[in-house]
Amino acid sequence: MKDSERIEPVPEATSHRLSLLLRSLRGLESAGVHTASSYEIAARFGLNSAQIRKDLAQFGEFGVRGVGYRVRELKAHLKALMGLERTRVLGIAGAGNLGQALANSRNFNADGFRVAALFDSDGRKVGAHSRTGVPIRDVSTLEESVAELRIEIGILAVPAEGAIPLAERMAAAGVGALLNFAPVTVPALPGLLVKNVDLTFFLENLSFQLAMTKG
Amino acid sequence: MKDSERIEPVPEATSHRLSLLLRSLRGLESAGVHTASSYEIAARFGLNSAQIRKDLAQFGEFGVRGVGYRVRELKAHLKALMGLERTRVLGIAGAGNLGQALANSRNFNADGFRVAALFDSDGRKVGAHSRTGVPIRDVSTLEESVAELRIEIGILAVPAEGAIPLAERMAAAGVGALLNFAPVTVPALPGLLVKNVDLTFFLENLSFQLAMTKG
Numbered sequence: 001m002k003d004s005e006r007i008e009p010v011p012e013a014t015s016h017r018l019s020l021l022l023r024s025l026r027g028l029e030s031a032g033v034h035t036a037s038s039y040e041i042a043a044r045f046g047l048n049s050a051q052i053r054k055d056l057a058q059f060g061e062f063g064v065r066g067v068g069y070r071v072r073e074l075k076a077h078l079k080a081l082m083g084l085e086r087t088r089v090l091g092i093a094g095a096g097n098l099g100q101a102l103a104n105s106r107n108f109n110a111d112g113f114r115v116a117a118l119f120d121s122d123g124r125k126v127g128a129h130s131r132t133g134v135p136i137r138d139v140s141t142l143e144e145s146v147a148e149l150r151i152e153i154g155i156l157a158v159p160a161e162g163a164i165p166l167a168e169r170m171a172a173a174g175v176g177a178l179l180n181f182a183p184v185t186v187p188a189l190p191g192l193l194v195k196n197v198d199l200t201f202f203l204e205n206l207s208f209q210l211a212m213t214k215g
Numbered sequence: 216m217k218d219s220e221r222i223e224p225v226p227e228a229t230s231h232r233l234s235l236l237l238r239s240l241r242g243l244e245s246a247g248v249h250t251a252s253s254y255e256i257a258a259r260f261g262l263n264s265a266q267i268r269k270d271l272a273q274f275g276e277f278g279v280r281g282v283g284y285r286v287r288e289l290k291a292h293l294k295a296l297m298g299l300e301r302t303r304v305l306g307i308a309g310a311g312n313l314g315q316a317l318a319n320s321r322n323f324n325a326d327g328f329r330v331a332a333l334f335d336s337d338g339r340k341v342g343a344h345s346r347t348g349v350p351i352r353d354v355s356t357l358e359e360s361v362a363e364l365r366i367e368i369g370i371l372a373v374p375a376e377g378a379i380p381l382a383e384r385m386a387a388a389g390v391g392a393l394l395n396f397a398p399v400t401v402p403a404l405p406g407l408l409v410k411n412v413d414l415t416f417f418l419e420n421l422s423f424q425l426a427m428t429k430g
Contacts, residue, residue: 015420022419082419083426090418097316104312106398107415112422153421176429177421183321193424195417200322202410203305204237204297205230206368206392207327209408211298214391 017055018082020045025075026111037068084112089150091175093166094157095120095136098181102155103134116149142166146173153177160184167192232270233297235260240290241326252283299327304365306390308381309372310335310351313396317370318349331364357381361388368392375399382407 024044028036038056042049056062059081062074079085090108092099095118102108103115109132119139120126126138137145145151154170156163156178163182170178171192180186180196188194239259243251253271257264271277274296277289294300305323307314310333317323318330324347334354335341341353352360360366369385371378371393378397385393386407395401395411403409 012420015423016416018423019416019419081423081426083422084419088418088422088425097312097319101312101316102414105414107413108418111415113415113418152425153418176425179417179421193421193428195421197414197417198322199317199320199412200326200328201231201234202394202412203303203323203328203368204234204299205227206394206408206410207298207303208230208233208296210303210367210391211296213408 014055014058015082017047017051018078020047021052021055022075022078022082022084025071025078028071029075033071035064035068035070038063041069041074079112087112087114088152090115090153090155091117091119091142091146091149091151091170092134092155092157093119093139093142093162093170095122095125095130096157099155099157100130102157102181103130104132108155113153116151117145119145139166142169143173146170146175151175153179156180156182156186158182167194229270229273230297232262232266233293235262236267236270237290237293237297237299240286240293243286244290248286250279250283250285253278256284256289294327302327302329303367305330305368305370306332306334306357306361306364306366306385307349307370307372308334308354308357308377308385310337310340310345311372314370314372315345317372317396318345319347323370328368331366332360334360354381357384358388361385361390366390368394371395371397371401373397382409 021041024041027044028041038049038053042052062077063069090113092103092115099118103118108115115134118130118134118136119142120136121139125136128136130136152175154175156166158166160183163180163184163186167178167180167186167189171189175192177193178186178195180194185196186194236256239256242259243256253264253268257267277292278284305328307318307330314333318333323330330349333345333349333351334357335351336354340351343351345351367390369390371381373381375398378395378399378401382393382395382401382404386404390407392408393401393410395409400411401409
């Protein structure tokens, strides 16, 4: 991914570790584990337990000496910290293959997220629904839909040329954060956090590793 | 993303910076710039020039004292280093919305990558082509297609339950690296580098930042 935000209140690496930590805690909870040491929590995803303790210490006192961490309590604290204690509503601009794939994905409709609508300008798509039932609205209704559906996070799954105008419309409509899949860098806008995702980075990383290991 | 590789010869952060550096060099070259300082190269993507010099120094001597870096030469070296001096062939398992979106994307068909085929088990899709002309083959032909098309990187865009068996088939067929979008962690297999992509991490990062800045 590339990231064009000018001010990032939480380093991406910290956020990434906390996401892994949350997955670890969910796993421990499903397995019926009530308390766990930072080592046990970290081991599940190959995290460093000292780093985990340091990350958590930044945000308050979660551990109990001699007992370790109470899994359910720590999970609840972590979800609150990450703003995941309630469901955040997503709206996706672009009802093409990528937009529909994201709208239907389990990842975007579980554990704190829900896709409320797709937006498109293609009259043949508007009024229809994605496979899992996400309605496709006319993109001309974007502003009123953001307010009506309380969309907090916008997703751009549109061609490059449409991305920045749509980001500006979303920012003006009150969307707080944007995940951009269009092949262009969208700058952070006043009041709008932006994360630009470029899947080429993953391919380049694999190519680099192939070159290092196999030539 | 999450990353289940046990041995990663190049740290992901380094790879990410080199990917940004490559984009910077492409931009400078298009702008007709012949030589540039590490500062100029770094500035384009908000990179740290000292870090860039350190990264490059690990891989050889690229700079010329008093002149800076020769843009075209450095770009060529970097592409060779990252295994991007030739086109790597991709094969995508799963011709659903996500698979087709990736097959048609510019990112997966430029600058060192090309999608040669999609694979699916749905008889209604097999024999057809994606919008940009990528052929959809029967997944039963995966092994022979990998050899025939010289597929080096596999992409999984299938439901969770199909992912690991397909990864094993790809590894056995000689695919060297795998980018997994299925909502399950695929472990690294003998001879197969694996990168698991979980787009939820991006959403969680945005939610975290929203919670920190706006509540």
